[in-house]
Every structure is written in structure tokens, then in C-alpha cells.
Amino acid sequence: MPTNTVHVVTNAVHTLAGSEHLTEASGHGITHLMMLLILQLGVIIIAAKVGGFLFQRFLKMPTVLGELASGMLIGPYALGGMIDFPSIGILFAEHDGLAASAELYGIATLASIILLFLAGLETDLSAFLRYSVVGSFVGLGGLVFSFVLGDLCAVLWPNDIHSFMDPAALFLGVISVATSVGITARILAEKRKMASPEGVTILAGAVFDDVLGIITLAIVMGMADVSGTGGEVNWGRIGLIALKAIGFFVVVTALGLLFARRITAAIKQFRSREIMVATCFGLALLLAGLAEMAGLAMIIGAYIMGLALSRTDLAHEIEHHLQGVYNIMVPIFFCVMGMMVDFKAMKPVLYFGAVYSMLAVISKVVGCGLPAWLMRFNLRGSLRIGLGMLPRGEVALIVAGLGLARGVVDQGVFGVAIMMTVITTMLAPPLLVKSFERGSGVRKALDCGSENIETIELDLPSHDITEFLMQRFIHALQQEEFFVHNLHTEQPTYRVLKDDIAFTLVQDESKLQINVPSANQNVARMILLEEVLALSDLLESTKEMKGLDQMGTDLVSGLFA
Amino acid sequence: MNLKKVLAADAVWVDLKANTKAGILEEMVDRLVAAGKISDRETILEAIKDREAKMSTGMQNGVAIPHGKTDSVKQLIAAVGLQKEGVDFDSMDGLPCTIFIMTLSPIKRAGPHMQFLAEVSRLISQPAEREKLLAAKTHAEIYELLTGK
Incomplete structure (x- = not known):
């Protein structure tokens, strides 16, 4: 790779040195190169993010596909190669057989x-x-x-x-x-x-x-x-x-x-x-x-x-x-x-x-x-x-x-x-x-009870409380040395792992849901119970904030004076 | 989880004497003090009672898991005790409790604290295991039953 890279770099510099841009830029070769790079990056980041968003939102596809598609669209073999900007030239030109400089x-x-x-x-x-x-x-x-x-x-x-x-x-x-x-x-x-x-x-x-x-x-x-x-x-x-x-x-x-x-x-x-x-x-x-x-x-x-x-x-x-x-x-x-x-x-x-x-x-x-x-x-x-x-x-x-x-x-x-x-x-x-529409995927003889998945569900009064409890629960799990991975899904979903314990947490609107194998449900239930109790304590304690109304008045008074 | 790492052989008792909920909590804490596991008796007792006040830790089928968080302990302290005649512990199913699993953990320090409780309670969720435990005659026998798995 190093020889290749050097080769590509030399070529890129060479190509640019031979182009009119450098003459126009009167010796500011590196600045011009960097300006072009920065412009390219700006276009790429925006196009990739928008493409990713559109794919995820409307096609329910992974963002990576949207980012790829954006690249295809703005690349030198499509739009990028056609649009000629004044004083910049073609934004995404082919360099030595490679689409990127x-x-x-x-x-x-x-x-x-x-x-x-x-x-x-x-x-x-x-x-x-x-x-x-x-x-x-x-x-x-x-x-x-x-x-x-x-x-x-x-x-x-x-x-x-x-x-x-x-x-x-x-x-x-x-x-x-x-x-x-x-x-x-x-x-x-x-x-x-x-x-x-x-x-x-x-x-x-x-x-x-x-x-x-x-x-x-x-x-x-x-x-x-x-x-x-x-x-x-x-x-x-x-x-x-x-x-x-x-x-x-x-x-x-x-x-x-x-x-x-x-x-x-x-x-x-x-x-x-x-x-x-x-x-x-x-x-x-x-x-x-x-x-x-x-x-x-x-x-x-x-x-x-x-x-x-x-x-x-x-x-x-x-x-x-x-x-x-x-x-x-x-x-x-x-x-x-x-x-x-x-x-x-x-x-x-x-x-x-x-x-x-x-x-x-x-x-x-x-x-x-x-x-x-x-x-x-x-x-x-x-x-x-x-x-x-x-x-x-x-x-x-x-x-x-x-x-x-x-x-x-x-x-x-x-x-x-x-x-x-x-x-x-x-x-x-x-x-x-x-x-996944039909029954069990495990052979009957092996389909033992230990693989049964329990669903623990808590229906809370509001989405906000559920989110708050979820974060507390995740923190408590981490305190217990569990690994909690955010799966970055539209519906907040976390995978919880520790040794041979594995379960998932899902926030479905105001519901908090845990899908856990029966054998491990104790630990999930007990940790969650402690957090529910802590939450009720917390809610109780807000009642002691006697000056809540006063706090509100203090915060907004004078805003429209 | 290796229960031996958390549970010490001298924090397992076959012969709790008290016959009230408060009595059991005090007796277990006192025995932990006597075993040199903890020192700040009052603070610790308060932490456990605070937790009981929120919701009783008396579960089902005679099992109770009193626990508390306090910075009076530096690491997870666990104890298991039996009171074979049964004690009214405001349990979920109303039955008297015979098996008591106690844990004390520091407030902020991370560690598998609840997991310990969960593991022990899973172990004794089988009726046969509970019977074996209640049939134990010596401290060592309970210790072996809990940690020998």
C-alpha cells in the first residue's frame, strides 16, 4: 500500500500541477488542493447524511445504503462528473482511475x-x-x-x-x-x-x-x-x-x-x-x-x-x-x-x-x-x-x-x-x-424449557417516565457490571450481556419491555424492582419541593418586563 | 457467578433465633458485626430498614432477601440465615419466611450486587433445593449447598 499511495499522491499532485487551476492560483497549489478537499468533504458529508436519513426513514433500510447511493449520485461517474463550477472546475473528477483524490x-x-x-x-x-x-x-x-x-x-x-x-x-x-x-x-x-x-x-x-x-x-x-x-x-x-x-x-x-x-x-x-x-x-x-x-x-x-x-x-x-x-x-x-x-x-x-x-x-x-x-x-x-x-x-x-x-x-x-x-x-x-412467522426453530427433542423467553412488561404513565426509568435501569445494569449495547434502532433497544446472561430491553412508547430467558429473569426483575422503588422515592420527594411554583415564577419573571 | 467469591463460610447460619421481622434483621446484622464483617451497626440497620419500608423483601415460599446500600461497607457483604419455624415478614404470598438472604453494598461502587441475590434466589426457587436447605443441620452444610453448585 505505501508505494501505491505514494504513486497516487504523486499522480494527483502531478495532475493538478498540469491543470490550469494551479496557474490561476499562482503558486497556491496546496491551498487550492485543500480548498477543493474541504469543499468535497462538505458536499460528501451533507449528501451522505441526507441520503442515509432518506433511506432509513422512507425505505426502512440501513443508512449505509443511503450513504452509498449518495456517493453514486454525486460521484465522478454521475452528477459529480458533469457539473463544472466556475473557478473550481469539476468538483469530483476522476484521478488516475480512482474516483477520489x-x-x-x-x-x-x-x-x-x-x-x-x-x-x-x-x-x-x-x-x-x-x-x-x-x-x-x-x-x-x-x-x-x-x-x-x-x-x-x-x-x-x-x-x-x-x-x-x-x-x-x-x-x-x-x-x-x-x-x-x-x-x-x-x-x-x-x-x-x-x-x-x-x-x-x-x-x-x-x-x-x-x-x-x-x-x-x-x-x-x-x-x-x-x-x-x-x-x-x-x-x-x-x-x-x-x-x-x-x-x-x-x-x-x-x-x-x-x-x-x-x-x-x-x-x-x-x-x-x-x-x-x-x-x-x-x-x-x-x-x-x-x-x-x-x-x-x-x-x-x-x-x-x-x-x-x-x-x-x-x-x-x-x-x-x-x-x-x-x-x-x-x-x-x-x-x-x-x-x-x-x-x-x-x-x-x-x-x-x-x-x-x-x-x-x-x-x-x-x-x-x-x-x-x-x-x-x-x-x-x-x-x-x-x-x-x-x-x-x-x-x-x-x-x-x-x-x-x-x-x-x-x-x-x-x-x-x-x-x-x-x-x-x-x-x-x-x-x-x-x-420468523411460524413456530419454534429448535428441534423438538432439544426444545427444553431453559430456552423459554419471558417478556416482562411495565406500562408507565408517560413516555418521559419510561425513558427516565430505562436510563436508570441501564445505569443500574452497568453498575452490576453488565454490558449494555445500544442497537441504535428507531425504537430504543438495548442488548444486555454478561457471561452467559443475555437479554434485550425495548422502549415501546410508554412501555418498558424486557425479553429475557426464564433462567435469567430473576436478575432482570430484581434490578428493575430496585429502580422502580427508587423512582417512586424520587417522585415522592418532588412533592417536598414546596417552592416549585415559586421557582417557576422566579425563572420567568422579568422575561416580558 | 461464583457464589463462593461473595459468600463467606462464617456468614451462613442455620440457627437464627429471632421471631419478628425487626428481630431477624437485627440478629443478622449483629452476627455480621460479631464475625467482623461490618462495624457500623446502626447505619447499616437503618439502610436495610429503609429498604424494607419501601417494599417488603419477603418474597414467596418462605424466602426473604433483605438488603441495603450504605457506604459503611466497602464491598459487597452477604449473609444467609435460616429460621426454621418461620417469621412473619410481610411476604408477597403471606407465608412466614424461613430463608433469609441478606446483602449490603456500597452506594456508588459497581459490582454484581443484585446479581448475587438473583443467583441465590434462583438456586432456591426449586422446591427440592429449599427442602434440602431447610433440612441442613450445620452452617457448613448450608454453605456447601449454596456454593457447591
Whole structure:
């Protein structure tokens, strides 16, 4: 990557140096470049956010699709390439075969690092290490099937890819691996199936899928470098690279986990949250660079740093503080990815894209469904799990972008990857909802009482009180050392985890709802009871605020004097 | 959750004597003082009684879980006691209580405090487990029953 980046930067500067703008700007080359970048960023951020909003609000689709669509619209191959501004020129011009300038691509890369760092931070490693065996087989099955089918699809299609080890084929394999479980989680939460055996298995499977997907990417990057040099496939060397990639991942993650607490303890000496969070982010960037130097991708290093810090008590702080940066930066990444879709280049590969996308669907349904069916689920349950693992998203896009930047895949194949991501993400929600319409997904003989999900429901007098109680309850759960994850759904939904306890909290207007396996209902009920009692105390105490009327009068008196 | 980490062998009693709700609370706190687990008897008793005043912790089938939050303790303190004849504890089902699980936790300090109560009460939610517990004759026997799982 470094040589590539340098190449792109040189080209970008070169292109601009040769253009009339620089002459007009009379020596203010860098200022002009930055002005252009800032204008581009402004347009991108607004377009991405509006697109994301429209998709979520009106199509009930994940915002990432809206951000992608905005990128396609404003990119150099659509509107962006047509509108010529006076004294600026074309805002989004193609640079050396890339839709984004080196500067813009750099910012998108930083965004992808933030995305993966946070993904690592949010990983529930204890679930990964301890959770159901089924989850690991589901994740592994999906990975193997989608990698092999994705790669074979490229090899068997009449084109100039003839070997399974061809870098482009390997990339097409790895692009179709990573599941993006966000949208599935939202549907499971809305259908109150998060704590169902299928829900737990999908979420555990997704963690395996994430980690194994990153390792696969690391291996493929190495393999692509070797087999890309042409000639015979050198299995010995490829084996060595695979070993190196896995070694890097395992050793660095292990070291990270081992020293994470000590590192954070040292960082805590600063006694300022802002400094702590920024230092951790700096560490993530350092490890990202280190991973790139080791021949892996930067995102892998960022992910590992996130993973290592996920078990420390700073994890929540970092997540919380980076959320604002994430909200602004990550849409830039998806928008830039959308901008890179060259519709003309996609025309000849449209059929290929359709077949590739179809195989991406089949591979997850079969690859994840089969292990589920072999272990404890019936056909219905296995189908649900397969469909839940279906949507691809952020990581697929990042990997595709990586392939494009390295010149491993061309514009057409990149478009195909985007097409597959969009199709799988759009197909999953309706199919998943439909699949949950009927009975149990667990085989009768195994459908024991312990999997029964209880719904605890409190109907409070107003939406505001429910929201207040919900926040108190979440705080109490955190005090009890539970991990509470906001699923960022339209209806406020939280996933609560601790060791083998998992349940969901939903705020449905003025109702507070907890969906919890019978075996764990005691703890949820007892913690909630304490908060209800505290709330009634609080309400009682407001009556003692004798001067409430007086306070009101004091606040507004003189306003209209 | 490993109950052994929270529950000490010398905070488990098979032979509570008091026969009123207030008496049971006082006796358990006194025994904790005697075992050297706590020192500020009055403050702690007040915290527990405050909580009882909001709503009785007498549950169902003879189980009560009196608890309180106070900064007089530095960490979670837990105790389990039996009073086999039963005590009127204003329980939800009106039945006298025989099994008492007490916890004291610092006000702000995080930790699995309610989870401990929940785990123990889940353990004894089975009638067979409750019978075994009530049939216990020594402190050690209860301790083994609760933590041996």
C-alpha cells in the first residue's frame, strides 16, 4: 500500500500541477488542493447524511445504503462528473482511475480505521470465547462456503480469471465473507427474537464471522501478493504467509489482551478522559500502520487494537467519545465508496454481478444453515440463522475498496461487490421477518424449557417516565457490571450481556419491555424492582419541593418586563 | 457467578433465633458485626430498614432477601440465615419466611450486587433445593449447598 499511495499522491499532485487551476492560483497549489478537499468533504458529508436519513426513514433500510447511493449520485461517474463550477472546475473528477483524490481517499481510509477500531471495541470477546459451540460452526460454515463460492464464481465465469489463486478471485471470495449483523440485530430486536436460540446463535456466529473474516483477509492479502507476481502457485510460500497472518493476528491480539489492562492503567494516569480516549485512538493508528508494514491491511491492526481494548473498562469511554467522530467520518467512507462505482464499467459485468450476488445469498444460507441444522436446529431455525447472517456491509465495502486501491480488482469487479452488498442487505430484512412467522426453530427433542423467553412488561404513565426509568435501569445494569449495547434502532433497544446472561430491553412508547430467558429473569426483575422503588422515592420527594411554583415564577419573571 | 467469591463460610447460619421481622434483621446484622464483617451497626440497620419500608423483601415460599446500600461497607457483604419455624415478614404470598438472604453494598461502587441475590434466589426457587436447605443441620452444610453448585 505505501508505494501505491505514494504513486497516487504523486499522480494527483502531478495532475493538478498540469491543470490550469494551479496557474490561476499562482503558486497556491496546496491551498487550492485543500480548498477543493474541504469543499468535497462538505458536499460528501451533507449528501451522505441526507441520503442515509432518506433511506432509513422512507425505505426502512440501513443508512449505509443511503450513504452509498449518495456517493453514486454525486460521484465522478454521475452528477459529480458533469457539473463544472466556475473557478473550481469539476468538483469530483476522476484521478488516475480512482474516483477520489489521494487526499480524499486518505480521509476515507482514516474513516475505515475508525470503523474497524470501534467494531473491535464492540466485540464481545467473552461471548466469542465462551459462547455456544453452534455459533462458531455457524460462523465458520458461512465463511468457508461464501469464500469458496465467491472465488469459484470468478474462476468459472468466462473471463480472464482462471485460477482459484488469482488475486481477483481471492478478493471476490473474501469480499463475500464478512456478515454485517447490524440490520439483523435490528430486526431481531423489533421481532423480540434477540434472546431466542436463533438470535443468540446469529449474534455469536457474527462475532466468529468478524474475527475469522479479518484473519481470512489477512491471509488473502498475503496470498494475493504472492500469486500476483505470476508464475506457478507456490503453496509452500502461501502456507508460510497464512501462518504469518494468523501468527500476527494471534500474537498481537494475545499481547494486546495481556497488556491492555496495564496499558490502560498507565494511560489513566492522565486523569483526563479526553486524553485517555485520544491516546487509545493513537495506539490504534500505530497498530494499523504496523499491520500494514507487516504486509497486512491497516484495518486489521485497528480491529486488533479495538479487540484488545474491548475487555478493559475504558472500552465504553472510548466508544462513547469516538461516537461523534464516527458519525461524521464513517459516512464519508461509504459515500466515497459509492462514488467509486463506475456505471459504465459495470455494464459488461452485470450478469456476473447477479450470479455472484445470488451465490452470496446461497452461500450464507447453506453455509450457516447447515451447521445449525446438524447441531440443534430444525430446517426453519437453520433457515432463520442463514438469513440472519446474509447481509454484507461495511467490511465487504472496505475490502472491495482495498482491492480497488491496490489494483487487484478493477472498477467492474468493485461495482459487482457493491451490488452484492446492496442486494444482500436489501433481501435480508423481508426474508428474515417472513421466516420468523411460524413456530419454534429448535428441534423438538432439544426444545427444553431453559430456552423459554419471558417478556416482562411495565406500562408507565408517560413516555418521559419510561425513558427516565430505562436510563436508570441501564445505569443500574452497568453498575452490576453488565454490558449494555445500544442497537441504535428507531425504537430504543438495548442488548444486555454478561457471561452467559443475555437479554434485550425495548422502549415501546410508554412501555418498558424486557425479553429475557426464564433462567435469567430473576436478575432482570430484581434490578428493575430496585429502580422502580427508587423512582417512586424520587417522585415522592418532588412533592417536598414546596417552592416549585415559586421557582417557576422566579425563572420567568422579568422575561416580558 | 461464583457464589463462593461473595459468600463467606462464617456468614451462613442455620440457627437464627429471632421471631419478628425487626428481630431477624437485627440478629443478622449483629452476627455480621460479631464475625467482623461490618462495624457500623446502626447505619447499616437503618439502610436495610429503609429498604424494607419501601417494599417488603419477603418474597414467596418462605424466602426473604433483605438488603441495603450504605457506604459503611466497602464491598459487597452477604449473609444467609435460616429460621426454621418461620417469621412473619410481610411476604408477597403471606407465608412466614424461613430463608433469609441478606446483602449490603456500597452506594456508588459497581459490582454484581443484585446479581448475587438473583443467583441465590434462583438456586432456591426449586422446591427440592429449599427442602434440602431447610433440612441442613450445620452452617457448613448450608454453605456447601449454596456454593457447591
